[in-house]
C-alpha cells in the first residue's frame with residue numbers, strides 16, 4: 001500500500017534520511033522505531049509531502065507521492081497525527097474534528113462519522129465546544145487521532161503518540177491503537193517508546209541516524225539482543241536485578 | 242459636547258477598526274504587515290465615487306462594487322508584492338508593500354488628480370434625538386453598517402468552514418496543509434475579505450468627510466495599524482476594540498487637549514500601552 | 529549642469545550617512561526603525577536653532593545635533609528595545625509621526641514654515657558654499673563615519689552585534705549583554721542621523737517639517753533593504769540609487785512615482801536579499817513542491 005524506495009530527504013545541505021526503504025501492506029500495523037534525532041519525524045514529513053524527497057520514490061495506492069503537495073496527499077487517504085499533537089489550540093474540539101474532514105465533499109457522511117467518533121470517544125463530545133488548547137495532553141492526543149480519522153484514511157500515520165503523556169494515558173492511547181488495528185485500519189506508527197510500539201505492531205523497522213539498520217516481525221525484534229540493549233533498556237535492568 | 246465628541250470618535254474609530262481587521266487577519270495568516278492597506282481603502286472609495294458620479298449606478302451597487310474593487314486590488318497586491326517574496330526576511334515584503342503603496346497612490350494621482358472629490362450623492366441626513374441625546378443619522382448609519390460588517394466577519398470566522406480553515410492556517414500552517422487545506426487559497430481569501438472591509442471603510446469615510454483623494458488612506462492606514470497592534474495583532478475582537486478606542490481617544494484628545502496633535506494621539510497611546518503591556522490589550526496570535 | 533550634479537552629490541552623501549546609520553540598527557542589531565528621519569530632523573532643527581539663537585559656530589552646532597539626537601535615541605531605545613520587531617516598527621513609526629507634529633506645532637521650530645537663514649558652515653576663514661566646498665565637507669564626514677562604522681562592525685563589538693541579530697538567545701547565553709548592545713547601537717545611529725541633519729540644514733539653509741516626515745523614514749528604510757541589510761557597501765549603493773533615481777525618472781514627469789514604486793517592488797522580487805546582500809537564498813524557493 002505504501003512503499004518507500006531509497007528515500008533521501010532533509011533540511012539543509014546534508015540529508016537527514018540517507019536512503020530508506022520500507023513498505024506497509026494493507027491491514028498491517030508497522031512501526032518505525034529509533035532514538036531521538038534518528039529521522040523518524042523527517043520520514044513522516046517526507047511521506048506526507050511537507051518535506052520534498054530529494055531522491056528515491058514514494059508510492060501510495062498506486063500513486064507517486066514524491067512531487068505531490070500535502071493537501072493533495074491527504075485526499076488519497078493518507079493521514080498524519082503529527083508529533084506533539086498540533087491541535088488547533090484556539091479552535092473548539094468540534095472545529096478541529098471538522099477540519100480533519102476538510103477535503104471531503106460527502107457532508108452527510110462526515111456528520112455521521114463525527115457522531116460515530118463522539119460515541120467512541122465520549123470526551124470529544126463532553127468537550128465539544130471547549131478550545132482544544134485547554135485539553136490535557138492525553139485528551140489532545142485523542143483529539144489529534146480523531147481529527148486524522150475524520151479524513152477516513154486508508155493509512156494512518158502517527159508520530160510518537162505516547163510522547164509526554166502520563167503512563168495511564170499512554171495505555172489509553174495504545175488501547176485505541178489496538179482497537180483501530182482490530183477494525184482493520186492500516187497504521188504506520190513512529191515511536192521512541194519501542195516497548196509499547198512493538199507490542200501492537202505486526203512488523204517493525206529500526207531507524208538509526210537516517211538509515212534503517214534492522215527490520216522484521218515485531219516479535220522477532222522484541223527478542224533481538226541489539227534492540228533489547230539499545231531500545232528496550234533490557235541490558236540495564238539485568239545489571240540491576 | 243462630550244457626547245458629540247464621543248460619537249465622532251466612534252465613527253472614525255469604526256473605520257479604523259474595519260481597516261485594522263484587514264491588518265490583523267493578514268498578519269495572522271502571513272505574519273506580515275501589509276503597508277498598502279490604506280491604499281486599498283482609498284481604492285474602494287474611488288471606485289464607488291466614480292461609479293456614482295456617472296449617475297447611472299445605484300448607491301448600494303456602487304458600494305458593493307467599491308468593496309469588490311478593493312478586494313481585487315488586495316488580491317493582486319498579494320500576488321505581486323508578497324507571494325514572490327515568501328521565505329525572505331520579513332522586512333523585505335514590508336518594503337515591497339511600501340513600494341506597492343507608493344505605486345497605488347501615484348496611480349490614483351495620475352488617474353484622478355490631486356484634488357478632493359466630493360461625494361457625488363447627497364444624502365438627506367438629519368439629527369434626531371435619542372434618549373435626550375443628539376444623534377446624527379449619518380453617524381448612526383455609518384456605525385450600524387460598520388458594526389454589521391464586523392459581525393458578519395466574526396460569524397464567518399467562527400462558524401464557516403473556510404473561516405475555520407483560515408484560522409487553522411494562521412495557527413499552524415503545516416498542520417493545516419495536512420488537513421487538505423490549500424494555504425495559498427486561504428491567503429488569497431484573507432486578502433479578499435480584509436481588503437473588502439478596508440474598501441467599505443474607505444467609502445464610508447468618503448461620505449463622512451465628503452472628500453476622496455489619493456492620499457486619503459495614509460493616516461487612517463497607519464492608525465489602523467496601531468489599532469491592530471493595540472488590540473493584539475492577529476486578534477479579531479482586539480482589532481475592533483483597538484480601532485474604536487483610538488478613534489474615541491483621538492476625538493476627545495483633539496477636543497480637550499490639543500487639536501494640533503490630533504494625529505499623534507493614536508501613536509502616543511500605542512507607545513504607552515506597549516510599554517506597559519508589550520503584547521497589546523488583548524493577547525495576540527500564538528499565545 | 530555641474531551645479532546640479534554637485535547638488536545631487538551632496539544630497540546623496542547625506543542620504544548615504546543616514547542609510548549607513550539605519551543599517552547599523554537593522555542589519556547589525558536586527559531591529560527595525562520606521563522613524564529614523566525623526567533623528568535626522570532633530571539634528572537639523574537643533575543645529576539650526578543653536579546657530580540662529582546662540583550663534584554657535586558650525587562645529588559646536590554639529591556637536592549639539594549629535595548630542596541631542598543621540599539623547600533622544602537613547603530615550604526612545606531604553607524603554608522600547610525589548611519589544612518584538614513588528615511592534616518596534618510601529619513604535620518607531622509613531623515616534624516619527626509625533627516628532628514631525630512637534631516640529632509642525634511648536635513656535636520655536638517655526639511651525640509649518642520652519643526655520644530660514646540658517647548660516648553656512650565656516651571653519652577658520654573658509655566658507656563651505658553649496659556650489660563650492662560643501663561637497664568636501666560632506667565627503668569628509670561621510671568617510672569619517674564609514675571608517676568608524678567599518679571598524680565598529682569588524683571589532684569584537686561588531687561580532688557581538690551580529691550574534692545578537694542572528695540568534696538573540698544564543699548571544700545571551702554566550703554572555704553578551706544584549707540589551708546594552710541594542711541600546712548602544714540605537715543611540716549611536718540616532719546620533720549619526722543627527723549629524724546628517726546638521727549637514728542638511730546648513731546646506732539647504734531653510735528647513736521645515738516636510739523634509740523629516742514619514743516618507744523620509746520610509747525612503748531610508750528602502751535604501752537599506754534595497755542595498756542589502758547588513759551590508760555597508762549595500763547601503764551606500766542603495767542610498768545613491770534611491771537618491772538619484774527620482775532625478776532620472778524625472779523625464780517621465782507624472783509617471784515618476786509610479787515607476788519608482790514599481791521598480792522598488794520589481795527589484796526586491798528579483799533580489800530579495802538586496803543588491804549587495806549576501807543573505808541566505810530562501811529555502812522555500814529551492815524546495816518548492818508542485
Ligand SMILES: Nc1ncnc2c1ncn2[C@@H]1O[C@H](COP(=O)(O)OP(=O)(O)O)[C@@H](O)[C@H]1O
Pocket residue numbers: 011012016034035036037038039040041042043
Ligand atoms: N526543521 C528542521 N530543520 C533543520 N534540521 C532539523 C529540523 N527538524 C529536524 N532536524 C534535524 O534532523 C534530524 C532528525 O530529526 P527528526 O526527524 O525530528 O528526528 P526524530 O523524529 O527521529 O527524533 C535531527 O538531527 C534534527 O536536528
Ligand SMILES: [Mg+2]
Pocket residue numbers: 037040041042083160
Ligand atoms: Mg520526532
